[in-house]
Every structure is written in structure tokens, then in C-alpha cells.
Amino acid sequence: MSILLLCALLLSGCGSTKDNNAAExxxxxxxVETVSVTAAAESEVTExxxxxxxxxxxxxxxxxDFTTGNGCAKGRGKALASVCDDEFxxxxxxxxxxxxxxxWNGADFDAEAFRGNTIDVTGSFRSAASAVRVSxxxxxxxxxxxxxxxxxxxxxxxxxxxxxSFAIPANAEKIxxxxxxxxxxxxxxxxxxxxxxxxxxxxxEAQELVFVDTSSxxxxxxxxxxDFLMGVATTNDMLDTEDYCGxxxxxxxxxxxxxxxxxxxxLDRGATLADLDKYMECPAIKxxxxxxxxxxxxxxxMTVRGHTLVWHSQTPDWIFYKDYDPNGELADRELMLKxxxxxxxxxxxxxxxxxxxxxxxxxxxxxAADDGGGMRKSLWYQTVGEDYVQRxxxxxxxxxxxxxxxxxxxxxxxQTKKQKDIIDMITPIIADGNIDGMGMQxxxxxxxxxxxxxxxxxxxxxxxxxxxVTELDIGVKRxxxxxxxxxxxxxxxxxxxxxxxxxxxxxxxxxVWGLNDCLSWKAADLPLLFDDDLSRKPAxxxxxxxxxxxxxx
Ligand code: XIL
Numbered sequence: 327m328s329i330l331l332l333c334a335l336l337l338s339g340c341g342s343t344k345d346n347n348a349a350e351x352x353x354x355x356x357x358v359e360t361v362s363v364t365a366a367a368e369s370e371v372t373e374x375x376x377x378x379x380x381x382x383x384x385x386x387x388x389x390x391d392f393t394t395g396n397g398c399a400k401g402r403g404k405a406l407a408s409v410c411d412d413e414f415x416x417x418x419x420x421x422x423x424x425x426x427x428x429x430w431n432g433a434d435f436d437a438e439a440f441r442g443n444t445i446d447v448t449g450s451f452r453s454a455a456s457a458v459r460v461s462x463x464x465x466x467x468x469x470x471x472x473x474x475x476x477x478x479x480x481x482x483x484x485x486x487x488x489x490x491s492f493a494i495p496a497n498a499e500k501i502x503x504x505x506x507x508x509x510x511x512x513x514x515x516x517x518x519x520x521x522x523x524x525x526x527x528x529x530x531e532a533q534e535l536v537f538v539d540t541s542s543x544x545x546x547x548x549x550x551x552x553d554f555l556m557g558v559a560t561t562n563d564m565l566d567t568e569d570y571c572g573x574x575x576x577x578x579x580x581x582x583x584x585x586x587x588x589x590x591x592x593l594d595r596g597a598t599l600a601d602l603d604k605y606m607e608c609p610a611i612k613x614x615x616x617x618x619x620x621x622x623x624x625x626x627x628m629t630v631r632g633h634t635l636v637w638h639s640q641t642p643d644w645i646f647y648k649d650y651d652p653n654g655e656l657a658d659r660e661l662m663l664k665x666x667x668x669x670x671x672x673x674x675x676x677x678x679x680x681x682x683x684x685x686x687x688x689x690x691x692x693x694a695a696d697d698g699g700g701m702r703k704s705l706w707y708q709t710v711g712e713d714y715v716q717r718x719x720x721x722x723x724x725x726x727x728x729x730x731x732x733x734x735x736x737x738x739x740x741q742t743k744k745q746k747d748i749i750d751m752i753t754p755i756i757a758d759g760n761i762d763g764m765g766m767q768x769x770x771x772x773x774x775x776x777x778x779x780x781x782x783x784x785x786x787x788x789x790x791x792x793x794x795v796t797e798l799d800i801g802v803k804r805x806x807x808x809x810x811x812x813x814x815x816x817x818x819x820x821x822x823x824x825x826x827x828x829x830x831x832x833x834x835x836x837x838v839w840g841l842n843d844c845l846s847w848k849a850a851d852l853p854l855l856f857d858d859d860l861s862r863k864p865a866x867x868x869x870x871x872x873x874x875x876x877x878x879x
Contacts, residue, residue: 383526383528385522385526386439386440386520386522386526387519387520387521387522388435388437388518388519388520389519389520389521390421390517390518390519391416391417391419391516391517392409392415392419392420392421392515392516392517392518393409393417393419395409396408396409396421397421397518398435398436399421399433399434399435399515399518400433400434400435400436401423401425401431401433401434402430402431402432402433402434402504402505402506403426403427403428403430403431403432404425404426404427404428404431405423405424405425405426405427405431405432405433406423406424406425407421407422407423407424407433408421408422409421409422410422410514412514412516414452414483414484414485414514414516415485415514415516416450416485416516416517417516420514420515420516421433421514421515421518422512422513422514423505423512423513423514423515424512424513426510426511426512426513427510427595427642427644427652428510428590428595428642428643429506429507429508429509429510429590429639429640429642429643430506430590431506431510432504432505432506432507432513433504433505433513433515434502434503434504435502435503435504435518435520436501436502437462437494437501437502437503437520438500438501440494440501440520440522441494441495441496441498441501441529441532442494442495442496442498442527442529442533443493443494443522443523443524443526443527444491444492444493444494444522444523444524445491445492445494445520445521445522445523446489446490446491446520446521446522446523447460447475447476447489447490447491447492447503447518447519447520448487448488448489448517448518448519449476449478449487449488449489449505449515449517449518449519450478450485450486450487450515450516450517450518451478451480451485451486451487451488451505451513451514451515451516452480452481452482452483452484452485452486452513452514452516453480453481453482453507453511453512453513453514454481454482454509454511454512455480455507455508455509455511455513456479456480456481456509457477457478457479457480457507457508458477458478458480458505458506458507458513459474459476459477459478459505459506459507459508460474460475460476460477460478460488460490460503460504460505461473461474461475461503461504461506462475462492462494462501462502462503462504463500463501463502463503463504464494464495464498464499464500464501464502465498465499465500465563466495466497466498466499466532466535466844466845466858467497467535467567468563468566468567469561469563469564469566469567469570469845470500470561470563471561471844471845471846471847471849472847473492473846473847473848473849473850474847474848475490475491475492475503475850476488476489476490480507480513485514485516487517491523491850492849492850493850495844495849495858496527496529496532496533497532497533497534497535497844497858498532498844499532503520505518508638508639509643510643510644510652535858535859536859537569537859537860538859538860538861540569540572540573540576540860540862541572541576543573543576543577543862543866544870545576545577546577546578546869546870546873547577547578547579549870549873549874549877550824550836550873553824553827553828553833553873554827554833554834554835554836555579555580555629555834555835555836556577556578556579556580556835556836556837556838557578557579557580557581557582557631557835557836557837557838558574558577558578558580558581558582558837558838558840558841559581559582559583559584559797559837559838559839559840560574560581560582560583560584560619560622561583561584561585561586561619561845562585562586562615562618562619564841564845565618565619565622569860570841570860571622573841573856573860574622574626574841575626578628579627579628579629580628580629580630580631580835580837581619581622581623581628581629581630581631582630582631582633582796582797582837583616583619583620583630583633584633584839584840584847585640586615586616586619587616587632587633587634587673588633588634588637588640588641589635589637589640589641589642589645589669590640590641590642591615591616591640592611592612592613592615592616592673593609593610593611593612593642593645594609594610594611594612595609595642595644595650597610597612598610598650599650602649602650605650606649606661607661607664607665607668608664608665608668608669608672609645609650609665609669611669611672611673611676613676613680620677620680620681620684623684624681624684629684629685629686630681630684630685630686631685631686631687631688631689631733631794631796631835631837632673632674632677632685632687632688632689633688633689633692633735633796634688634689634690634691634692634735635669635670635673635674635688635689635690635691635718635722636666636670636690636691636692636706636714636715636718637691637692637693638693638694638702638704638705638706639692639693641705643705645665646662646705646706646708646709648661656705656708656709657709658709659709659710659711662706662709662710663710663717666706666710666714666717666718666721667717667721667724667725670690670718670721670722670725671721671724671725674688674722674725674726674727674730675725678726678727678730682727685730686729686730686731687730687731687732687733687762687763687794688722688726688730688731688732688733689733689734689735689765689796690718690719690722690732690733690734690761691715691718691719691734691735692735692736693735693736693737694706694707694714694715694734694736694751695736695739695744695747695748695751696747697738697744699743699747700747701715701747701751715734715751715752715755716754716755716758716760719732719734719755719758719760719761720758720760722760723759723760731762731763731792732760732761732762732763733761733762733763733764733765733794733796734748734751734752734755734761734763734764734765735764735765735767735796736748736765736766736767737767737768737769737797738767739764739766739767739782739786740766740768740774740778740779740782740783741778741782742778742782745782745785745786748764749785749786749789752764752789753789756789756790756791761791762791762792763791763792763793763794763834764786764787764789764791764792764793764794765794765795765796766779766782766783766786766793766794766795766796767796767797768795768796768797768798768799769797769798769799769801769839769848769853770798770799770800770801770815770819771800771801771802771851771853772800772801772802772803772811772812772815776815776818776819776822777822779819779822780822780823780826783823783826783831783833784826784831787831787832787833791832792832792833792834793831793832793833793834794833794834794835794836794837795823795833795835795836795837796835796837797837797839798836798837798838798839799838799839799840799846799848799851799853799854800812800815800816800819800853800865801848801851801852801853802815802851802852802853804852808852809863809864809865810864812852812853812863812864812865812868813863813864813865813867813868814864814868815868816855816864816865816866816868816869816872817867817868817869817871817872818868818872819872820836820868820869820872820873821872821875821876823836823872824872824873824876825876828876838854838855839853839854840854841854841855841856841860842854842856842857842858842859842860843856843857843858844858855869
């Protein structure tokens with residue numbers, strides 16, 4: 327006999343479920359709508375009286391207007407979060423998130439109780455930062471992942487709201503929703519709510535994830551051996567899971583460290599502040615985060631794409647300030663050029679000395695073009711000026727070992743207007759002889775025109791650039807047949823890429839941005855080749871089929 331869990335639909339202020347014995351609930355709950363859920367495991371306690379077998383589970387909800395306190399919000403990282411009076415807030419009170427030293431510092435909301443459910447999240451924010459992001463963090467099998475739920479464009483003197491939905495995997499642990507922004511400005515939150523969409527599924531513990539045997543899968547690196555490298559983005563945590571390691575080794579011959587080589591992972595604020603004189607012209611750098619992934623690549627004969635040296639995101643704001651004090655003045659051009667050159671020199675030299683020949687290319691500058699046109703007005707742009715991209719490539723060429731390929735990397739780089747802006751930006755760098763390749767990130771979805779993409783790819787190649795598809799993932803809407811729709815898109819995309827390459831377009835590497843959907847940075851869009859348990863999706867079969875078809879033709 328199964329234990330029945332009687333789930334009373336009560337509202338809980340803090341997103342946590344409360345387990346009570348049904349016998350203890352008073353008659354008031356009887357008027358509340360209830361649902362019964364069969365427990366996952368068969369009960370061995372068959373003789374238990376009904377009243378003791380029933381558990382009332384409060385359906386979790388977060389519904390904060392911050393009139394009476396923080397609710398369940400906590401400061402994230404070094405940030406503090408506390409309720410304040412705020413004339414702009416609808417009810418005169420808001421949660422103020424401040425003392426943000428790194429851009430990821432913000433506010434956390436425990437979301438453990440929503441495991442295995444689809445949630446609808448809404449929030450209302452104001453900030454001098456131009457955008458505030460709500461994301462979710464969780465781990466699956468010890469691998470952490472961070473997924474955006476929605477972004478709100480914000481201004482200082484009025485609140486703007488946004489909303490988004492997310493299906494939290496049943497295997498997720500340590501589930502936290504958080505508020506952050508790229509800049510260090512204070513964030514005010516007038517309201518924040520999280521509701522379960524549809525029927526509540528009560529999963530007090532993460533469901534075990536049992537990986538399938540992947541050893542019989544055809545190998546992508548073998549299928550594409552004569553055409554281009556096949557790569558994958560990794561994280562440190564992933565390499566603790568044998569099944570992931572096995573699949574990576576079997577399928578890929580190139581690796582991109584998905585986060586570990588980024589400035590926020592390398593820069594050491596504490597050491598920098600402890601000796602300002604020593605570090606004034608280059609913040610302190612620590613390399614402990616990259617070794618595990620680089621050792622793995624080396625041991626398995628893979629090459630590494632270095633990602634990334636100069637970027638506006640995942641780069642702490644404090645490096646742009648005189649004396650590294652974000653409350654002070656921005657550093658001037660001369661100082662920022664020194665910091666840029668010294669940083670680039672230190673990173674590429676360290677890689678060369680410690681892992682000679684392993685990092686075959688660098689994304690020297692990432693995402694410098696603005697979606698709205700022209701160049702992104704990042705802190706690099708503000709402090710150095712519009713030649714910062716050109717200078718970065720000059721320094722990279724000067725300090726990188728001979729033969730290292732230097733790439734510009736961006737998303738939506740297939741879009742006509744953005745492509746024009748990118749080409750305008752890199753044309754002088756091509757003339758300087760300081761750039762070798764174009765990295766097309768390729769975070770796509772099944773609505774993107776493959777022919778538009780391929781036309782853009784050819785145009786970059788015509789500039790004499792080598793092409794890398796650097797961060798391929800293809801999102802799809804959850805509708806009937808979504809897996810097949812996505813599989814067909816992957817097939818077509820890879821077929822066209824192969825044909826272009828065989829027709830002389832210099833495509834030399836294709837990297838997928840992760841292994842299984844639940845750990846993708848776009849987990850909601852299910853954009854990768856493997857299911858959570860590493861089953862091959864039609865997406866994987868599509869990539870296999872493209873190579874087989876083109877080879878057979
Ligand atoms: C993503 C990582 O995959 C996430 O884990 C991280 O939280 C955010 O960054 N463009 C890039 C990549 O160049 O570095 C980004 O990677 C995805 C967008």
C-alpha cells in the first residue's frame with residue numbers, strides 16, 4: 327500500500343514546505359483545497375493507521391512585498407540585504423541590496439522546496455544599473471549551474487517589473503534563486519514572488535540521477551576528424567563525475583573552460599588590496615581554478631580554447647577603479663591600458679609556461695559589439711576608449727607564443743546589423759595582422775535561419791579569418807515533438823557547416839556549450855546534445871547523421 331501525502335494548498339511565506347501530521351491539522355484545513363499524491367516508494371508500514379500515514383505538505387510560495395521585513399531574502403556573497411523606506415516603492419518599503427563588491431553579489435532566496443516543479447517568478451526592481459537579472463542556481467550530482475530566469479531593464483527613479491518561468495530538475499540540490507546585476511550599483515526590490523505552476527510535486531530530496539551507458543555512441547571527434555575539431559565547454563565540478571569524463575573523452579578533442587579562465591575566476595581582490603603598490607598596474611592573479619580542467623585536457627590529448635581575456639561580464643568592476651575602490655574614481659586610460667596589457671601578458675604567459683602548446687587559441691575580446699548597434703559602452707570602453715579592442719589584440723599578439731590563434735568572439739554575430747558592427751570593429755585589427763579568427767558563439771534556437779547564419783559565416787571567412795563555432799547550443803520550445811524538431815535543426819546546421827567547410831570556408835572548430843541539458847546555462851531551453859542522464863537526444867543523432875550523409879554523398 328502506498329502512503330498518501332495529502333497536500334493542503336496553503337501559502338507559505340518563505341518557499342519552504344512544512345511537514346505536519348494530518349492528524350494535527352485542525353478542521354480549518356479541511357476547507358482548503360487538497361490534493362493527494364502517491365509517495366514514490368511503496369510503504370512497508372502497511373499496518374499504520376490512516377491518520378498517521380498522511381502528511382500535510384504546504385505548497386511553497388514566496389510572496390514578498392518587504393513591508394514587514396526581509397522575508398526570506400539574504401545577502402549573496404559579501405552583499406547585504408535589508409528593508410528600507412523607499413519613496414519610489416509602491417508601499418513605501420523595499421528590500422535594499424547593497425555593499426556589492428562583485429557583480430554576482432546580490433540577494434538569495436532559498437528555493438529548495440520547489441524542486442521538480444515549474445515555477446513562475448516575478449520581481450520589481452530599480453537600480454542605477456541598466457539591468458537587473460534574476461537567475462537560479464542549483465547542483466546536479468555536485469556540478470553547479472547558474473541559469474538566467476529573466477532580466478529587467480532598470481533605472482534609478484522608477485520600478486520596472488519582469489517575470490519568467492523555469493522547470494527545476496527533480497535531481498537538483500542546493501536550489502537558490504538570486505538577484506544580481508553586471509554593475510555594483512545598489513538594487514532596490516519592491517516585490518518578489520515565486521509560485522508553482524500547475525500541480526505541486528512534493529520532492530523533499532533530489533531524485534537520484536542514474537547515467538546510461540554511453541560507450542556505444544558513435545564518436546563525434548572521429549566522424550568530423552577530417553573536417554574540424556569537436557569541442558565541449560566544461561566546468562571544474564563536472565570532472566568529478568566519471569560518466570561525464572568518459573563521454574567527454576570519447577566524443578571531443580577540444581575543450582573550453584566554461585568559466586574557469588574568465589577574469590572573475592582568476593583575479594584575486596584580497597591579494598590586490600593587501601599590496602596596492604605592487605598590484606597597481608595589474609591586479610593579483612591566481613591560477614588554482616584552471617588546473618583541474620587543463621590537466622584533464624592535457625592527459626586526454628585535447629586542445630584548449632582559451633576563453634576569455636577581455637570581457638565586460640564575469641569581470642569584476644573594481645579592476646576599473648583607481649586604487650581598485652569602486653566608490654572612488656574610474657582609472658584613466660593610461661592606467662587601464664597598463665592593467666590590460668599586464669593581465670593579458672600574465673595569463674597567456676602562465677598558460678604557455680605551465681601547459682606548453684595546450685591552449686591553441688584565445689578569445690582575446692568577447693562581446694564588444696552592442697545589441698543596439700555600435701560598440702557596447704562597457705567599462706573597458708568607458709575607461710580606455712573605442713580602440714580598446716584593437717589594443718587588446720595588439721597586446722595578445724605581442725605576448726602570446728608564436729602560432730597561438732587570436733579570436734574575436736560574440737553572440738548573434740550572424741545577424742546582419744551586428745555583423746556589420748563587428749566587421750567595422752575588427753577591420754583595423756585585421757589590417758594590423760593581429761587577429762586570426764572569428765568566434766561565432768552560436769547560442770541559437772530553432773527559429774534562426776540556417777541560411778542567414780551560413781551567409782554570415784562565409785562573409786567573416788572572406789575577410790581571411792578562420793571560423794570557430796565557439797558556444798553552440800540550440801534552444802527549442804517545449805511542444806509536441808520538440809526533440810525531433812531540435813534534432814532536425816542540428817542535422818541541417820551541421821550539414822550546411824560541413825558543406826561550407828568542404829567548399830573552402832575555413833571552419834576549424836565547433837564547440838558545444840555543455841554536455842547535458844540540466845547543466846546548461848540555458849537549461850530552460852534544453853539546448854544540448856544529451857539528456858540529463860546522458861541519453862543521446864535526436865540532437866546528437868542529427869550531428870552524427872550530418873557527417874554520415876555528407877561523407878556518403
Ligand atoms: C556562461 C557560463 O556557461 C555560465 O556558467 C555562467 O554562469 C555565465 O556564462 N557567452 C560567453 C560565455 O562567452 O562565457 C557564457 O558562459 C555564455 C555567453
